[in-house]
Amino acid sequence: MRIVGSGLLGTSIGLALREHGVDVILDDISPSGLDLAIDYGAGRRARPGDAPELVIVCVPPDVTARVVAAELAAHPAALVTDVASVKVAPLEELRAAGADLSRYIGSHPMAGRERSGAISARADLFIGRPWVIAGHDDITYRRAAPVEQLALDLGALPIEMDAAEHDRNVALVSHAPQLVSTLLARRLGGATDSAVSLAGQGLRDTTRIASSDPELWVQILGANAAPVVEILRALRDDLDDVLGALENPTAPGARRTIAETLAGGNAGVARIPGKHGQASHFSQIVVKVDDTPGELARLLTEIGEAGVNMEDLRLEHSPGAQIGLAEISVLPEVEERLARELEGRGWKIVGAFA
């Protein structure tokens, strides 16, 4: 197996394959980047006579097609894939360059972090994540199979989706959200200390991904511009409607415009599947937890002792406070029993919700 590019994804794939005992050849145009990934144990340097059967190109979107073409030429028997966040642009570039598409199939593991580089890599990055395989008509099912197997070996869930559909989908669930979070966070640039002192969890959540790497995202957004523009134009139309309503909030219809926008947001959120791929339908119990070592552990231990499986856990913190609240998601049928058990053990339940 040969991996070209030792950034977050290349190094993570290398680490995962090494765990499976696969012989991983690593390459990178940056000698120091390559050294670092090898130090982390993600693979070995190329040697004369290496004849990889599968090449995984993990370089920035801008240079993906060029590197794929070079790998197809250098390894005439190998299947080549890439992991770029956009799929139409590299495929078209390769087609235009006359590359052998019977040995290329693009893919995209839906896994990433706000942090980049080999230093942030982890072998478990792909576990349980969708891994899109961007099918096209020039490669046979049989020839493409090793890429699907790679996704499965790394614990990911392979999903077939053509390049155009992939690009439209990620524009909606990843690229547009990235830009919107960025645009919102940007407004904080000139914020007073007094304003940011009032920041709550809502602001933190909406702006978290705005700390992502600008260099990478310039490439992603540039390479998937058309679908992103389509979404952002529709968003701007909605924004203009809301702005119009807010500029004259007592005008007839203004409140209705704002209300319908908000209701549309409610409906949109409901489309997002929860953990385990299903829409969220857990009940929540909110428990007060002192901010002392071991408190949360004791809570979770006692939940385990009650024989209840916790589906999710969210901590709510308050700036300056020494206590927190733990919101525990459980199946609705065990909620009442768990609340009783915890109260019996002296925990303070401050809320319970279906």
Place this chain on the structure above:
Amino acid sequence: MRIVGSGLLGTSIGLALREHGVDVILDDISPSGLDLAIDYGAGRRARPGDAPELVIVCVPPDVTARVVAAELAAHPAALVTDVASVKVAPLEELRAAGADLSRYIGSHPMAGRERSGAISARADLFIGRPWVIAGHDDITYRRAAPVEQLALDLGALPIEMDAAEHDRNVALVSHAPQLVSTLLARRLGGATDSAVSLAGQGLRDTTRIASSDPELWVQILGANAAPVVEILRALRDDLDDVLGALENPTAPGARRTIAETLAGGNAGVARIPGKHGQASHFSQIVVKVDDTPGELARLLTEIGEAGVNMEDLRLEHSPGAQIGLAEISVLPEVEERLARELEGRGWKIVGAFA
């Protein structure tokens, strides 16, 4: 103490005051709403001869001034406050109506939930949260003191801020983020199953607050329209710049525009203070945790046994996966020791970051 309005905030304040043994008189124009809050133990019904020293008006923003004026008139010796999310509009309405402002001071506890109503109330809602006291020139320091004391009694952190500054600040950290999250979530309304199947944590975080109550938010946004419009107009200008760049991503300067927008987002996020009021400067350790009862509890117990105080905990889930990753924030000086200890106990560390 008299509380008018038995929604989320009124009931939560009632519950907290009852814990302190305070005699709480509850009132609500909805008899069934009032019954529910009394059932929850948030206070008692009004009786002839009640003479409250402090009245807390916890009704929707639209009717806040009217109810405050009625309470000022009905209880001529009482100090009256309110907890509405906007502060200029009620103050101006009261001033215009000739209300006795020497006995009124608005306030705003920065605490809330996506869920509303007495059913979501909790006595701990205010602990550690900022509680803005909107000072004005018609009330003496001494006369206003009980409102500050109320905030302190409920565990909140009182912050003095005049009404206009408050409204500008919450427009930035709360109202604009609410609308932006809504506008983004709205785009998911027509999303295909194939698209939402690719949703990750970024989309979940950016759209979480979009599930908030439209009826309440129409009032908040309507009552704080001007500062929200100012922020959203600036955001729209940035959006237009990015759209212009994305419509022709290879034009000179286009990539620079996108990069500078993204970098501006990075800078904005950095302005948000972390837990305990300081900018976040913890280190993170990411540990693999099987999705079986007791696993996470065991991890936290062993962190406690290592004598390390966990500053924050974030769980990462993957749709369809049966394992998760726990991202543990600790002080940088203990990170290395904790990672060693956990590995020694057989935990799989999949990442460690400064």
